[in-house]
Amino acid sequence: MTVSPAILALGSNLGDRELNLRLAVRDIAMLDGVVAVAASGIVETAAIKPDGIDLDAPSYLNAVVTVRTTLAPQALLDALNGIETEHGRVRDVRWGDRTLDIDIIAFADLELHTPTLTIPHPRAADRAFVLAPWLQLDPDATITGRGRVAELLAPLESPAEYPAEALL
Secondary structure: OOOEEEEEEEEEOOOOHHHHHHHHHHHHHOOOOEEEEEEOOEEEEOEEEOOEEEOOOOOEEEEEEEEEEOOOHHHHHHHHHHHHHHOOOOOOOOOOOOOOEEEEEEEOOOOEEOOOOEEOOOOHHHOHHHHHHHHHHOOOOEEOOOEEHHHHHOOOOOOEEEOOOOOO
């Protein structure tokens, strides 16, 4: 049985955002075939919509979790989508406000493109709210095919750190 490392990005901008992230980390750690290894601190960012930053929408709290898993990438995505649904995630509007969003950012060194899953995440290299918390966990992190996380983050505006106790 192969055990693969994976990087997960979490976000919430509805309800008790911090609690949503904490419960998501707990639920991820409880998945069969998944061991939560580490969780970043929380960062806060403005909502991003297809047309750009939306200052009228509630801001997001974001974090990154590293896991080790025996699940295949699609099985992991299905399990994470189940956690989102359990936490009230509604998928009515693309990039809409949400109680919980969990994305697979990286899965080992895999490059994958299917109708339901692209690894590495196609927009991760451009999102400080993914890169900054990931860098907290691994200063040598890289995105397969894109480069070092520290170098990708350098030209971006870093998100604000959110005062909170560790998620894991």
